[in-house]
Amino acid sequence: MQGNDISVDYDSGQGIIFEGLIANPPERVLNLFKKQTVSEKSIKNWRPNELCLKALIDTSDRLGISTEVYTFLPYAEEIESWFFRKGISIPVYHYTNIEELAYDLRFKRSIRRILVPTQEQASIIGIRATVVDPQKAWTV
16 A cells, blocks of 8 residues: 555566576587586576567566566576566576476466466466467567
8 A cells, every 4th residue: 555545456477487588508519528517607607688688677677567577497596687688687496397396386377477488398387388489588
């Protein structure tokens, strides 16, 4: 309630999957002698999808839509600092798999839509999921 307004203010927001939508891992030269794993140092080199990153900045900063980013990598703090270097200050939450995220979203009613890169993830999350092409910007 602000001023003389007696209406209930309901904060609706959006959730975004980091991998495959906001950024993609760097393409590496195949080395048969080394095991390839994602590390904190390599997250700095992830290639952002420009239009999705601009749409994220536009919806969270200019439009004021509360935004959460979900990742399946165990480096949520490193991804949060990756966003901070891009000029975005949003929370990043780590989940071990998509089923755990879908279970937690049942209790987060303020998140009205979840933007995902694949149809399989959308079918697991449910009706609030929206499949977005990483090469295009999404709209509100």
